[in-house]
Amino acid sequence: MGAWLRDRLPERVDIAGMLADERFVYDSGEAVREEHAYAPHTFVWFHRDLPDEADVPGTLHVIHQDERLVVVDKPPFLSTIPRGRHVRQSVVVRLRDELGLPEISPLHRLDRVTSGLLLLATERRWRGAYQTLFQDGAVRKTYRALAPVRPDLELPVVVRDHLAKRRGTWQAEVVPGAAVNAETRIELESRNGDVGVYRLTPRTGRTHQLRLHMHGLGIPIVDDPLYPTVHDIEVDDFSKPLQLLAAELELTDPIDGTTRRFESVRSLPL
Numbered sequence: 698m699g700a701w702l703r704d705r706l707p708e709r710v711d712i713a714g715m716l717a718d719e720r721f722v723y724d725s726g727e728a729v730r731e732e733h734a735y736a737p738h739t740f741v742w743f744h745r746d747l748p749d750e751a752d753v754p755g756t757l758h759v760i761h762q763d764e765r766l767v768v769v770d771k772p773p774f775l776s777t778i779p780r781g782r783h784v785r786q787s788v789v790v791r792l793r794d795e796l797g798l799p800e801i802s803p804l805h806r807l808d809r810v811t812s813g814l815l816l817l818a819t820e821r822r823w824r825g826a827y828q829t830l831f832q833d834g835a836v837r838k839t840y841r842a843l844a845p846v847r848p849d850l851e852l853p854v855v856v857r858d859h860l861a862k863r864r865g866t867w868q869a870e871v872v873p874g875a876a877v878n879a880e881t882r883i884e885l886e887s888r889n890g891d892v893g894v895y896r897l898t899p900r901t902g903r904t905h906q907l908r909l910h911m912h913g914l915g916i917p918i919v920d921d922p923l924y925p926t927v928h929d930i931e932v933d934d935f936s937k938p939l940q941l942l943a944a945e946l947e948l949t950d951p952i953d954g955t956t957r958r959f960e961s962v963r964s965l966p967l
Contacts, residue, residue: 811944843940
């Protein structure tokens with residue numbers, strides 16, 4: 698098993714040290730030994746060492762909590778789930794610790810750089826019913842964005858197109874001629890000089906949909922690190938938050954039939 702682990706894992710992993718510390722275990726909890734015979738179709742478990750993470754600034758507001766749901770208003774740069782270089786600095790890991798809810802999990806997606814409302818299920822048993830609402834487009838979502846004003850752009854406008862994102866690329870793209878899979882209504886709520894606050898109402902939830910639709914209209918969201926140009930920003934650079942806010946959520950609760958409506962405590966500019 699020791700030889701297999703060395704072949705299977707990157708060179709930077711200290712296999713000898715982890716074996717000595719009994720950090721590799723089988724499903725049974727028994728420690729994996731260097732000299733154990735290789736056993737096909739066997740799961741081996743371990744916790745990887747985590748790098749130091751810079752604390753993400755801003756408050757993670759818990760604006761609602763009950764038996765089934767937790768609703769938070771997250772700051773920009775805080776990842777929703779632990780992944781890659783963002784593990785401890787994620788909504789899920791923070792709330793598992795702060796609220797004592799080991800099964801808490803998000804019901805929908807919110808980009809790391811996007812601020813605002815995120816709904817989570819307190820336990821696995823509640824997750825399916827609420828996730829189905831999001832999958833069926835039965836949750837009414839409203840975003841607000843800060844972006845340039847184009848006097849020649851007639852608003853409100855509904856943008857419909859086909860968006861796709863290829864694995865390994867930073868930006869999503871419009872696929873001309875393909876069936877529509879993304880739709881957003883865009884309105885100008887207020888303006889201050891050359892910059893306006895836009896109300897964005899998506900009917901779908903494609904990756905980077907709002908950011909790409911605003912860019913496509915020639916009004917890219919202020920401080921967007923991907924559109925129109927990809928910027929190489931250090932992971933601990935929190936100086937320019939994306940000016941996009943998940944501002945409102947409304948749904949009919951699938952368990953008790955009540956109307957649930959939540960509003961962000963944040964406002965633009967962030």
